[in-house]
Each structure stands twice: as structure tokens, then as C-alpha cells.
Amino acid sequence: MFDKTGTLTETSTSSVHFVGPALSPEETQAIASIAHGSTHPLSRLIYQHLGARSLLKVTDFLETEGGGIRGTVRGLAVALGSRSFVYGPIGASEEVADKTRVYVSVGDRRCGWFEFHNRYRDGAQETLAELGNHYALSVLSGDTPHEANRLESLYPGFAEMRFEQKPADKLEYIRHLQQNGKKVLMVGDGLNDAGALWQSDVAIAVTEQNNAFSPACDAILNGSSFARLASFMSFTTSTIRVVYWSFALSLLYNFIGLYFAVQGALSPIFAAILMPLSSISVVVFSTLLTRGSARSRRIV
Numbered sequence: 001m002f003d004k005t006g007t008l009t010e011t012s013t014s015s016v017h018f019v020g021p022a023l024s025p026e027e028t029q030a031i032a033s034i035a036h037g038s039t040h041p042l043s044r045l046i047y048q049h050l051g052a053r054s055l056l057k058v059t060d061f062l063e064t065e066g067g068g069i070r071g072t073v074r075g076l077a078v079a080l081g082s083r084s085f086v087y088g089p090i091g092a093s094e095e096v097a098d099k100t101r102v103y104v105s106v107g108d109r110r111c112g113w114f115e116f117h118n119r120y121r122d123g124a125q126e127t128l129a130e131l132g133n134h135y136a137l138s139v140l141s142g143d144t145p146h147e148a149n150r151l152e153s154l155y156p157g158f159a160e161m162r163f164e165q166k167p168a169d170k171l172e173y174i175r176h177l178q179q180n181g182k183k184v185l186m187v188g189d190g191l192n193d194a195g196a197l198w199q200s201d202v203a204i205a206v207t208e209q210n211n212a213f214s215p216a217c218d219a220i221l222n223g224s225s226f227a228r229l230a231s232f233m234s235f236t237t238s239t240i241r242v243v244y245w246s247f248a249l250s251l252l253y254n255f256i257g258l259y260f261a262v263q264g265a266l267s268p269i270f271a272a273i274l275m276p277l278s279s280i281s282v283v284v285f286s287t288l289l290t291r292g293s294a295r296s297r298r299i300v
Contacts, residue, residue: 001174001196004141004151005100006041006189007206009118010223016049020104020112027106030073033058034080038069041189041208042102043080046114065195066142066166068102076107083113100143118147120154123227128155130230135185138162140170140196170196187221187229204229231297238293246286253278 002008023031032052035043040063061071068081079086086103087110100116131137138160139151145163152158162173174184174196186193186200189207197203197216205217206226221229257274260266266274 001170001184001186001188001200002137002139003170003186003188003193003196004139004143004147005118007187008120008124008139008151008154010121011041011045011208014045014119015117016045016114018049018112019115023111026074027111028052029054029056030076030078030106031080031104031111033073034061034069034071034078037061037071038063038080040069042100042114042116043069045116046080046102049114065168077105078107079103079105086110099146118150120150121223121226125154127227127230129157131233132157134233140165140173142166167193167195171199174199228299231299235293235297235299239290242286242289242293245289246282249285250278250282253281 005011028050029052032047032050033056035047035050036055037058038044056073058071058073061069063069064081064085066082067085068079070077070079072078080102083101083103086105100118101113102116103113104111128137132155136159137155137157139158139162141147141161141163142165143163148161148163151161162169165173170193174186177184178199178201183202184200185202185204186196187204187206188197189205193205194216197205202219203217204219204221206221206223208223221232253274257266257271257278261271
């Protein structure tokens with residue numbers, strides 16, 4: 001399972017521009033202050049785009065999963081998020097966005113929206129193709145379906161693509177797969193996909209920051225290493241085989257030792273030497289095989 005924004009896409013290099021009347025310096029500073037408090041990759045991109053030199057104090061800050069963020073800055077209510085979160089329910093005759101948008105309101109003013117052009121991570125196409133040879137791949141995205149064509153061109157073999165998925169929807173879908181006997185690995189964006197990551201059998205959080213904290217995941221993958229995900233997955237399979245081979249070697253030692261012991265042909269001194277020697281040889285055997293497997297996949 002893949003999240004899209006901040007996982008398959010590289011938000012640090014995505015282009016963003018504001019659509020609407022020009023923002024005043026005060027509005028820019030207030031929006032930047034709100035965006036700075038969020039862990040969502042689009043919020044971080046908005047903050048970087050605005051380039052505010054100083055931040056204002058934010059009170060009543062609230063981040064709603066799958067919706068957006070709100071807060072009060074100098075007595076003004078500021079909201080960033082989906083159109084329904086910021087402006088209310090979308091009417092049947094209203095335009096549906098064909099690009100990723102984050103809407104903005106400051107006080108009673110509907111300011112407009114930030115529009116993003118997603119850039120998929122380097123090597124994502126090759127990585128998905130390689131993973132697709134061994135696993136069923138799906139996308140769970142909170143974005144609108146406008147990205148479906150680009151995702152299909154990136155990898156046409158997705159088992160399923162679900163859009164406009166709230167965090168609870170992602171969690172429930174993974175739970176449904178597990179109830180049908182599936183083992184699920186979720187690759188998502190840290191805290192924003194915490195529920196889905198927690199529910200999955202294995203969870204990998206993709207981040208642009210090495211010091212990111214993601215309590216719901218089993219592993220943290222730096223975004224720059226995303227193209228190596230298939231190699232990491234292959235490596236984990238090979239290390240499981242190394243564990244089995246190490247057990248086999250250990251059992252072989254014990255059977256040989258037991259054979260000589262029951263015949264009274266194993267002296268106490270030789271037994272004292274054989275015991276630590278067997279442990280050392282198993283450790284050396286597993287270490288060399290693991291390092292060799294890692295080097296062959298250029299992981300180390």
C-alpha cells in the first residue's frame with residue numbers, strides 16, 4: 001500500500017503557486033505561522049513557499065486528519081485545507097479541482113488556494129515495476145482522482161487506486177484486506193498516515209528529514225532512498241534465508257557432537273572447545289552472508 005503525497009511524490013521539489021487576490025504581508029505571515037505548525041508535507045511546502053522571515057503566535061491550533069488545520073493569529077481565524085474543510089460542503093454545481101489544492105481563509109475572507117504540481121520521486125517508476133513482480137501494489141490517497149492518469153502512466157499494474165481517502169478510510173481498507181488473509185506493508189508519510197501504518201503488518205514511513213519521529217512505523221526511509229525500496233525488500237527476504245541456514249548449521253554441529261558424545265568418543269576438553277567454536281562459526285557465517293547479500297544489492 002502506498003500513500004501518494006509525500007511518499008510517491010517529492011514535495012520538496014513540487015511546484016506551488018497561489019491562485020487568488022494578492023495576500024497582504026500580514027496574511028502571508030499568519031498563513032505561514034499556521035502552516036509551520038503542521039507535519040503534513042503540503043503544509044511544509046506552503047511554509048517554504050511563503051518564505052516568512054518571522055512567525056506569529058498561534059492559539060487554538062487544531063489539525064484535523066484528512067481535512068486541514070485551523071488556528072487563531074492576532075485574533076483572526078486562519079484555516080488551510082480541503083475546500084469542504086475551509087469553505088464548507090461543495091455544492092453539486094461547483095467546480096471540482098483538477099489539481100492538488102489547499103484552500104485558505106483568513107478571518108471572513110476566502111483568500112483563494114495554493115495549487116501544486118506533483119513531482120514523482122526519482123526512480124519511482126522502476127521501483128514500482130520491480131516491486132510489482134513480487135507483490136500486489138495499491139495506492140490510498142487523500143487527493144482527488146485527477147492524478148489517476150499520471151499514476152497509471154507511472155505504473156499501470158496497480159491492483160487498486162483509491163482517492164479522497166481519509167485516514168480512517170485507509171485504516172479500514174487495510175483492516176478489510178487483513179480480514180481476508182492478506183499481509184499488508186504500508187508505505188506512508190509518517191504521522192499523517194499513523195492509523196494506516198499502525199494497522200498494517202509492516203509499516204514504513206517516508207520522510208525528507210532523518211530526525212523525523214514516527215511512532216506508528218517499523219522503519220523510517222529517507223525520501224532520497226525511495227528508489228532503493230525494492231532492494232531493501234529483496235534484502236529482507238535474503239536475510240530470512242540466512243537465519244534458516246544459520247539454524248541448519250547450528251543443528252548440524254549439535255547432531256555431529258551428539259553422535260560422538262553417545263559413543264563416548266567426545267572428550268570433555270574437545271567438547272569445551274566445540275561449544276564456543278560452533279557459536280562463533282554460526283555468527284561469522286550469518287554475518288558474512290548478510291554483508292555479502294547487502295553488498296550485492298548495493299545497500300552498503
